[in-house]
Amino acid sequence: MFTKPFFYHGQYAKVQKVMGDTLLTQMQEQKKTYHNILEIGCGTGYLTKKLREMFPEAKMTLVDIAPGMIDYVKSTLPPENMKFICGDMEELDVQDTYDLIISNATFQWFNQLENTIQKLVASLQSEGTLAFSTFGDDTFYELHEATNKAKIALNRNKQVQPGPSFYSLDQIEDMFIGLGLNHNQTSFSESYYKEHFNKCREFLHAVKKIGANNSLAGNHGMGVALMKKVMEIYDQDYEENNQVRATYHTMFVSYRR
Template sequence: MPDKHLVRMHFSANAGNYDLYAHVQKKMASRLAEFAALADRANTAAILDVGSGTGYLTELLVSLFPTARIKAVDIAPGMIEAAKRKFAGRNIRFRCADVEEMSITEDYDLIASNASLQWWNETPRTLERLYSALADRGTMCFSTFGPLTFSELHQSYNKAMRNLGLEGRGRPGQSFYSLEELQRICELFVRPHDEMKCGEAFEYMYFGSVKEFFTSVRKIGASNSD
């Protein structure tokens, strides 16, 4: 279970590096924006961007819905400050908060969250809360990492633990939901007349060394916060 204090601290400290190293997250945001584009653009007036980070998805949403009011929420103060500088003078409200704890007092035509869900501690409850904040005919879309994330790291770790006679003790990072698990979670609260679309994609990154890999993870603040 992620330690929210560490999540907040790590992402804040690395906000200045994030855009240089978050290659996969940017691809995820672009793909998520394709789903967001399916929303009724003419009637999308209020948008909530959850886990907005430095604002990469926010910028895509501004392009898709130029007249909409956008609220961007992130747990890390450093990320919020970086995004504020990027969007100075734009029709965007920023809030530094943990979406799992903050009150949601208004309805949104579109709620989007890119590469954030894996840092939540109560994912089913939080997804249901966000869904309940949708306006009539609203759209919610999110992206996250799957169970094959860092698979080579896990394989190497498990092999080393077996060689040491310590098999089954811990894991080098957090667990991730599968697409099927997320579908089942959403089916528990999605209204029967609402359409649910799901997709899965595989992205590969290659590194010259283990050190280079760990550096890329650390530079975006995504080091293990369990």
């Protein structure tokens, strides 16, 4: 139901900035100066601009899979010491080495996350840092729970995937362990961020309005009866101060080579 466009629009813009700010705060706590930075999934350039302010002399390489995002960031930042690559990070050959590889809210889309982490770590200079934020498995857990309750209430057995399926923090930790990366050089943290809507229908409509695939409609997923039951349960079980909540599970990882 939720595809990449949703995570570049509307409500997501708020949580994306919160995640980016948290990531940058963690970087500042390290009190390091970086000279050659790779940013993966630059999006609209929110993190990029902050990084440029923090490290004005650094060379920066920006990667994004969307040509429109690359063009937008090009139009908003001075070109000095900037390199732009439009492509899928999982498919790209990394030609350079970096003292900072950073990414905000992008790693959840990778199909081969462990292999990509291994490739990026190999591209770090000595004492270099890999830092990223990503969404965790509890993101939109309310929708998953409401869907399961609705299926039980209506005696439906059909497999339905109402929302995204992301890794847990434990699973990502296991990837680093499996890659033989020193646990003492790695930090993991997580937090939860809530957005509110008047009703579940408004939450789902926001997704549909920005063009995300609506698997809650007709032949694409649940069907009308199950969809109505999901909304009824969601509105009843996840009400807070006369609104309903939608939870983002955010995770932060930092590794120093």
